[in-house]
Every structure is written in C-alpha cells, then in structure tokens.
Amino acid sequence: MSRLRQFAGPQASAPASTGAGWRLAALAIAALAGLPIAAILVAATSGGIEALAHLARTVLGEYVLNTGLLMLLAGSLAAVVGTSCAWLVAATDFPGRRLLGWALVLPLAVPAYIAAYIYADMLDFAGPVQSGLRALTGWGPGDYAFPEIRSLGGGALVLGLVLYPYVYLLARTAFATQSLTQFRAARSLGASPSRAFWRIVLPAARPAIAGGLALVLMEVLADFGVAEYFAIPTFSTGIFRSWLAMGDKAAALKLAAVMLAFVIALVALEAATRSGRSDSHDGLALREGETLVTLSSTGKALALCACLAPVLLGFVIPAGYLGMMALTDAAQGAAGDLASYALDSMWLGLAASGVCLVAALLLAFARARSASRVTAGAIRLGTLGYALPGALLAVGLLAPLGSLDQSLTRLARDNLGWGGGLLLTGTSAILVYALSVRFLTVAYNSVSGGLARIPPALDSAARSLGAGPARVLARIYAPLLAPSLAGAAALVFIDTLRELPATLILRPFNLETLATRTYRLASDERLVEASIPALILLAAGLLPVLLLNRLGKR
Numbered sequence: 389m390s391r392l393r394q395f396a397g398p399q400a401s402a403p404a405s406t407g408a409g410w411r412l413a414a415l416a417i418a419a420l421a422g423l424p425i426a427a428i429l430v431a432a433t434s435g436g437i438e439a440l441a442h443l444a445r446t447v448l449g450e451y452v453l454n455t456g457l458l459m460l461l462a463g464s465l466a467a468v469v470g471t472s473c474a475w476l477v478a479a480t481d482f483p484g485r486r487l488l489g490w491a492l493v494l495p496l497a498v499p500a501y502i503a504a505y506i507y508a509d510m511l512d513f514a515g516p517v518q519s520g521l522r523a524l525t526g527w528g529p530g531d532y533a534f535p536e537i538r539s540l541g542g543g544a545l546v547l548g549l550v551l552y553p554y555v556y557l558l559a560r561t562a563f564a565t566q567s568l569t570q571f572r573a574a575r576s577l578g579a580s581p582s583r584a585f586w587r588i589v590l591p592a593a594r595p596a597i598a599g600g601l602a603l604v605l606m607e608v609l610a611d612f613g614v615a616e617y618f619a620i621p622t623f624s625t626g627i628f629r630s631w632l633a634m635g636d637k638a639a640a641l642k643l644a645a646v647m648l649a650f651v652i653a654l655v656a657l658e659a660a661t662r663s664g665r666s667d668s669h670d671g672l673a674l675r676e677g678e679t680l681v682t683l684s685s686t687g688k689a690l691a692l693c694a695c696l697a698p699v700l701l702g703f704v705i706p707a708g709y710l711g712m713m714a715l716t717d718a719a720q721g722a723a724g725d726l727a728s729y730a731l732d733s734m735w736l737g738l739a740a741s742g743v744c745l746v747a748a749l750l751l752a753f754a755r756a757r758s759a760s761r762v763t764a765g766a767i768r769l770g771t772l773g774y775a776l777p778g779a780l781l782a783v784g785l786l787a788p789l790g791s792l793d794q795s796l797t798r799l800a801r802d803n804l805g806w807g808g809g810l811l812l813t814g815t816s817a818i819l820v821y822a823l824s825v826r827f828l829t830v831a832y833n834s835v836s837g838g839l840a841r842i843p844p845a846l847d848s849a850a851r852s853l854g855a856g857p858a859r860v861l862a863r864i865y866a867p868l869l870a871p872s873l874a875g876a877a878a879l880v881f882i883d884t885l886r887e888l889p890a891t892l893i894l895r896p897f898n899l900e901t902l903a904t905r906t907y908r909l910a911s912d913e914r915l916v917e918a919s920i921p922a923l924i925l926l927a928a929g930l931l932p933v934l935l936l937n938r939l940g941k942r
Contacts, residue, residue: 410754411763417747418766421773421825424784425648431638431787432645443642447626451643455622455650458544458615459608465548466604470555471597473695475585478563479680482688488695489560490934495702496553497929499886499903501613502922504546505910506706508617511537543618549702551607553933555600562596563589571680581681599661606654609647610777612889613907623647624889627779631786632893641787644780655775707926713919722909722917729921733901736816736823736891737881741831743824744880745873748831752839767832774829778890781822786894789818819894826890827883831876838872839865875935882928 476482477489511517511534518534521527536542570592574584590597612624623643630640683691713719751767773781793813842865850860888903895904902921909918 408758410750410757411760411766413750414754414758414763414766414770417751417828418769420821421770421828423788424776424781424822424825425772427788428641428644428648428780428784431641432648434638443639447621448643448646450621451623451626452646454540454615454620455609457540458547458611458620458622459605461541461544462547462551462608463601463605465544466552466555467597467601469548469698470552470600471559471590471593473552473698474556474559474563475589476691476695478560479589480683480687480691481679482683482691482695484692484696488692488699491699491703492556492695493553493933494699494930495550497933498550498703498706498926499613499888499922499929500547500550500607500611501617501888501910502710502906502926503550503702503706504543504614504617505906505915505918505922506709507542507546508537509915510705510709511535538618540618540620543614543620546614547608547611549698551604552698552702554603554607555597558596558600559593562593595661599658602654602658602661606651606658606775609650609654610779610889612777612779612892617910623650624777624779627783628889628893631783637783637787640783644783647777647780651775651777651780655772658775707923710919710923710926713916714923716916716919718916719919722914723920726920729900729902729905730924732899733885733903736820736899736901737884739816739820740823740827740884741877741880743820744828744831745835745877747824747828748835748876749873751828751832752836755836756839756844771829771832773825773827776826778822778826778887779893781826782890782893785818785822785825786813789813813894815896816899819891819896819899822890822894823884823887826887827880830879830883834872834876834879835869838869842868879932879935882932885928886925 473488473492477485477492509515513529513534521532521534522529525532537545570588571584574588575581579587610624611622612628614620615622615625616628623646627640627643627647630636630643747770751770754763755767776784790813846864847860850864885901886903888907891901891904892907895901900908902925906918906922906925909915910922
C-alpha cells in the first residue's frame with residue numbers, strides 16, 4: 389500500500405531559498421538509503437561473465453519466466469477488474485453502488501500471503517470446497533478434475549484479487565474528474581456507450597490506469613509469501629533460497645542485480661505516468677451522484693455482481709474464513725504466546741516509525757529550504773525504498789554491512805571486552821534500518837504534505853519577532869504538523885507489522901513478529917493456529933486502506 393501513497397503523495401514546490409545544512413542532511417539520508425542499491429550494483433560487476441553465464445544456464449531463465457508470467461497474469465487481472473469496477477462505480481447507478489464504492493478497496497487490507505494460505509486451505513482436496521463438491525455429487529477422488537491452486541495461475545489469481553484496488557482507486561478518480569464534453573458529444577453523434585468508453589474515456593484515463601498497474605507490478609515483483617507457499621520459483625524466492633538455504637551469497641546478489649533491473653523499469657513506468665495528462669481540458673467533471681450511462685434492470689444486476697464478486701473473493705471470504713478458524717479451540721489454545729509476538733511486532737514498528745519520522749522531517753525541511761537539484765535528487769533517492777522488494781533490500785544491506793559488522797565486533801571485543809555477538813547483523817538494528825529505508829516514503833509523503841500546508845510567512849514572522857529556531861519549531865511547526873506526524877507514524881507502524889521477506893532474512897533468532905509467526909505456522913500447514921495473528925494483521929491493514937479510499941475520493 390505504500391506504493392499508492394508514493395504515487396499520490398503531495399508534490400509541494402520548494403521555495404527559492406537554499407540551505408547547505410538541509411542539503412547535507414538530505415545527502416546523508418540518500419547515502420544511507422542508497423547503500424543497498426550501490427552494494428547490488430557493485431556485486432553485479434564482480435565475478436565476471438562466468439558467474440552470470442552460470443546463472444543463465446541454471447536458474448535465471450526460470451526465475452525471469454515465472455516472474456514475468458506472474459506479473460503479466462496478475463497485472464492483467466488487476467487491470468481488468470480495477471478498471472471495469474471503477475467505470476461502473478463512477479459512471480453508472482445500480483443497487484449498492486455507494487457501499488461498493490468504498491468496499492472495493494477492502495481487499496488491499498488482506499496481505500497477499502495470508503490470502504494464499506486461506507485459498508490453499510479452502511481449495512485443497514480435503515478442504516471445504518472439494519469436500520462439499522464430493523458430498524453433493526457423490527463423486528470419488530478420481531471422478532473429477534479440479535484446478536490446482538498451488539500453481540503459477542493460482543498465485544496470479546490471489547495476487548490479482550488483493551492488488552486490483554491500486555488500479556481501481558486511480559481509475560475511479562480519473563473517471564470521476566476527467567471532462568465530460570467529449571463523451572457527451574460522442575453520444576450525441578450516435579456512438580454507443582461502449583464505443584464512447586473505448587474511444588474517449590479509456591484513452592483519457594490511460595495514465596492513471598497505467599500508474600495503478602505499475603504499482604500492482606511492483607507488489608507482484610516484491611511478493612515472497614505467495615510465491616514461496618505455492619512453490620513458484622521467482623526472483624524473491626530465489627534470492628531467499630540462495631542466501632539462506634544454500635549459503636551462496638554471490639548468486640543471491642547477482643539475482644538481486646537482475647531483479648533491480650525490473651525495479652528500475654517499473655519505477656520508470658510509474659514516473660512516466662506522473663507526467664501523463666488527460667486528453668480533455670474543458671474543466672467539466674462528473675458531479676457526485678451524476679451518472680453517464682443508464683443501465684437496464686439486467687445491466688444493474690450484472691453491474692452489482694461484477695462489483696460484488698471482487699469484494700467477496702478478495703476480502704469477505706478470507707476475513708470470514710479466518711474469523712471462523714479463530715473461534716475454534718485449537719486457534720485459541722495456540723494464542724498463549726501471542727502477547728510476546730505482538731510485543732516484538734510493536735516495538736519493531738515503533739522503532740521503524742521513529743526513525744522514519746526523523747528522516748522524513750529532515751527531508752521535508754530540506755525540500756522547503758533548499759531549491760537545488762542536488763537536494764531534489766537526494767530526496768528522490770532517499771524515498772526510492774518503496775520500490776525495492778524486501779528480499780532485494782535485505783541482501784543489499786547484508787552484503788556491505790556484514791564485513792563492517794565483523795570488524796566492529798572484533799574491535800569492541802579486543803578493546804572494550806565485548807562478549808556478545810555481532811553488533812549490527814546479530815541484532816535488530818539492521819532490520820530497523822531496512823524497514824526504515826523501505827517505508828521512509830510513507831512518512832515523507834505525509835510529513836511533506838503537512839509542511840506544504842503551513843504558510844512560509846508564519847516562520848518569517850516569528851523569526852522577525854526574535855523567536856529562535858527551537859521556539860519556532862515548538863510553537864509553530866510541532867502543533868501544525870502533529871496530525872501529519874501521527875498519520876505517518878501509524879502508516880509506517882502498520883506496514884512494518886505486515887512486512888515479511890525482509891523480516892525473515894534480517895531478524896535475529898530471538899525475534900518473532902506476527903507476520904513471521906503466521907508464515908511459520910502456515911508453512912507447517914497449521915493454518916488454524918495461524919488464524920488469530922493473521923486476523924490481527926488483516927485488521928491492522930484496514931486503517932491505511934480507509935485512508936487511501938478518502939484520498940482517492942478527493
């Protein structure tokens with residue numbers, strides 16, 4: 389969900405003033421955030437052509453093919469569902485339209501890996517769907533063919549069902565705000581609603597749809613839980629297995645370098661959509677409650693079914709299934725240690741939120757105080773973490789910090805009598821570092837938006853009356869930025885709770901979060917025991933989803 393916030397994040401213009409101190413702070417944050425990218429790029433050039441050729445002969449082709457197909461299938465499903473539902477909600481009227489208008493965003497609250505666990509359990513041979521089918525028909529095990537959910541197609545289906553709201557939100561906004569003169573002119577000239585949609589409406593909304601699709605593809609590329617649980621060899625699972633299971637760090641870094649090329653392409657696609665403009669410029673927009681197309685009774689029923697199905701499949705069924713399992717004695721009996729996992733998740737989220745808030749404040753003030761291109765470039769690099777998959781970010785940080793950590797630990801042991809383990813990679817420090825890099829964009833967008841709404845004249849007036857920087861910050865900026873800071877902290881906290889691949893790779897042995905606990909239990913086919921922590925993660929995701937829905941309506 390952080391990707392949508394980055395796409396829709398406020399882009400306030402910086403004043404003409406410059407500030408060397410703020411520029412230096414922005415450069416320092418950019419250097420820390422860009423460390424994993426630099427490490428991966430350096431690793432890509434080491435080992436020569438032979439290392440890449442070995443990967444190409446063994447696993448690279450399979451990873452590229454599976455990742456590409458997963459992105460193609462999931463992206464296509466998300467684009468079709470998101471665009472069609474957005475047009476029906478924005479331009480037509482049918483029973484339940486207002487309720488479904490916001491309910492269509494709810495699947496974004498379901499972590500994709502949790503949806504994968506649920507559908508795999510439901511559609512398994514011993515699950516309720518096939519068991520009910522055999523009970524109704526009297527068929528035996530070999531009398532029917534049932535689609536295999538643990539497959540590439542099944543993974544694409546799950547990812548498409550929970551990620552289509554990215555496309556839906558941006559397309560709905562585009563359909564509701566684009567000008568209407570050309571559409572009405574086409575209708576007055578005899579064009580059918582469908583032809584006017586394909587020839588007029590869709591081309592005008594293409595930049596928004598493409599932007600939402602880019603965000604979906606970023607999430608699919610970053611996915612680890614669905615691909616790993618459905619045994620789909622992708623870049624994320626390949627990096628994870630190479631680094632942890634096989635101990636081949638060089639291969640993991642090479643795979644991360646190839647994966648980084650995918651990331652760069654998607655970031656370029658997203659940036660290109662930002663400059664896209666609608667083809668209509670007359671200023672007329674669709675008003676609240678106004679419809680462009682009048683549906684027949686049959687059309688209204690079909691529109692209701694088309695918008696209700698994604699909500700049922702993407703949110704209601706997974707949430708209801710988890711809720712039923714959470715009420716069982718087995719689930720409640722396994723919740724005895726839940727407090728410790730929740731505590732680990734909470735302090736990790738609080739630590740990442742605190743680091744992100746400090747960095748976001750520095751970047752936001754740097755943008756407001758310095759108009760140089762260096763500052764703008766540093767901010768762009770510092771907030772690029774939203775596009776970096778968790779597995780890529782983890783190995784990109786472990787590579788350069790591993791040797792440094794060994795040197796620091798040796799120095800502390802020889803001179804300070806340190807008897808513990810590694811100072812960085814053996815503790816949660818590097819995990820907080822990685823999560824802060826990944827979710828800094830979320831905090832920056834919120835803080836930057838709040839700062840942009842504070843008139844610069846307030847600062848100037850206070851300084852002219854003799855107030856120092858500390859007093860200006862305490863009396864003016866702190867109260868006015870408090871809502872933005874609280875919102876940023878909450879969003880980073882929730883995203884940290886749900887993050888899986890980076891936490892799995894970087895966490896110390898004594899740290900277990902709700903996400904990793906859910907993953908471990910589900911991987912052992914103990915989904916009933918995983919239902920309560922999974923339900924907590926799902927409930928936590930509702931806050932940013934509802935916030936994004938409000939932003940989309942605005």
